[in-house]
Amino acid sequence: MRLVPSAHPMVLDTIPVFIPLLNFVEITILLHLPKLSTLIRNTLLGFVLVSLALCLVLRWLPLPSSMFMLYRHWQDAQHLTYQSHAYQWVSLDNISPYAGLAVIASEDQLFFDHYGFDVNSIKASLSAYSHGGRLRGASTISQQVAKNVFLNPS
Secondary structure, eight states, X not given: OOBOOOSSHHHHXXXXXXXGGSOHHHHHHHHHHHHHHHXXXXXXXXXXXXXXXXXXXXXXXXXXXXXXXXXXHHHHHHTTOOOOOOOXXXXXXXXXXHHHHHHHHHHOTTGGGSSSOOHHHHHHHHHHHHTTOOOOOOOOHHHHHHHHHHSOOX
């Protein structure tokens, strides 16, 4: 196989003879591919770091709003029925201990047995679905909170 000589030996010397069939845009993409992968990697790394930083800050500070709340405000604004939703943070000391137990009992009985992901329930749900069963929920309280805080409900 004959190789085409180039000014950029690390990239184009390994491309076979069909290089003349490529257009200018494709050649430009080939030359900048390492830069593109670096950009994608840095973007993903930045997203993960910002997400972790937000979670760390929100561990101690009250959440000013959530994507779920913003979405509901957006829906109200579209229908010209915007209503302010008054809410007030309450200290954990002012909440009945039975309220937390009721949430755990109704939503995630294994809350104290996992670290946010109930892997066994997820596996069981996927297995049942792959064998023709219906897709059922396997999310934990932690996953539901993350969904409501960071993701759009639609």
